[in-house]
Amino acid sequence: xxxxxAAPDASGPVVPPVVAGVVPLVNxxxxxxxxxxxxxxxxxxxxxxxxxxxxxxxxxxxxxxVVASLTDxxxxxxxxxxxxxxxxxxxxxxxxxxxxxxxxxxxxSWYGRLPWWVTGLILVRELGVTGLRFWVLRLGVIxxxxxxxxxxxxxxxxxxxxxxxxPPVVAGxxxxxxxxALVVTVGTGVDYVLRALRLRRAxxxxx
Numbered sequence: 459x460x461x462x463x464a465a466p467d468a469s470g471p472v473v474p475p476v477v478a479g480v481v482p483l484v485n486x487x488x489x490x491x492x493x494x495x496x497x498x499x500x501x502x503x504x505x506x507x508x509x510x511x512x513x514x515x516x517x518x519x520x521x522x523x524v525v526a527s528l529t530d531x532x533x534x535x536x537x538x539x540x541x542x543x544x545x546x547x548x549x550x551x552x553x554x555x556x557x558x559x560x561x562x563x564x565x566x567s568w569y570g571r572l573p574w575w576v577t578g579l580i581l582v583r584e585l586g587v588t589g590l591r592f593w594v595l596r597l598g599v600i601x602x603x604x605x606x607x608x609x610x611x612x613x614x615x616x617x618x619x620x621x622x623x624x625p626p627v628v629a630g631x632x633x634x635x636x637x638x639a640l641v642v643t644v645g646t647g648v649d650y651v652l653r654a655l656r657l658r659r660a661x662x663x664x665x
Contacts, residue, residue, distance in 0.1 A: 487542045490533035494554040497526040498561055505562075505621070510569035513623040520621040526558050527614045552588045555610075559584065562617045571620050576640060580613070583647040590654040605646040612639035 501522040508515030533551065537543045560581055566572040616639045619632035 481542055481544050483544055483546055485542045485544070487533040487537035487540075488544060488547050488550070490529040490536070491547060491550050491554050494526045494529045494533075494558060495550070497522055497529075498554075498557050501526065501558070502561060502565070505565045510566075510571060516621060516623045520618055523558070523562055523621060524614065524618050527618075530555055530610070549592075552591060556584050556588055559613060559617070562621070566617070566620050572636070576636065580640065580643050583643050587647055587650045590650055593654065593658075603646065603649060605642060605649060609639065609642040609646050612642055615639075 501519055504515045504519035504522055508519055510516065530551070533547075537547055563572065563577040563580060567574045567577040612635065616632055616636040619629070619635055622629075624632075
């Protein structure tokens with residue numbers, strides 16, 4: 459025979475149990491990712507509207523790009539700090555990043571601000587790394603390295619610099635920043651390939 463159930467503690471409210479491992483799909487981290495995706499057409503509208511010549515729309519395009527880019531840092535931090543990592547976030551976050559960065563690079567090259575080979579090389583690297591992430595997704599997540607974070611920061615700075623309507627002398631300073639971003643982009647791309655191969659090799663059953 460079992461004894462009487464224990465009375466709830468009257469000193470505070472009864473908190474329902476949390477189901478371990480269940481993360482709600484609708485959370486702040488995912489909302490920021492969706493916001494970043496929604497800002498891409500807004501950015502395109504400002505950039506195209508400026509023709510990369512009108513100062514006002516160019517400033518608006520630059521600000522939109524920077525705000526959208528910053529959500530990448532914020533949503534990642536929130537997801538890790540509060541345990542809000544979801545399958546949707548793992549897939550949508552890199553897609554949103556590449557959509558924003560890729561669109562900005564293509565527009566800069568389209569309007570003659572950036573050589574097409576620079577845009578092509580960065581896009582090949584970014585799409586390749588995204589493909590690698592999906593390739594090993596069921597085996598584990600390849601975390602962003604310190605080099606990857608530096609790469610992202612340099613890309614954001616370089617693109618924002620090219621978007622801003624600086625005077626020619628100041629605008630020229632964007633070239634070394636973009637060059638540094640390009641070098642780190644390629645270097646970290648090679649690192650991601652090696653880490654993906656190691657992850658696949660570690661998951662391979664021993665014979």
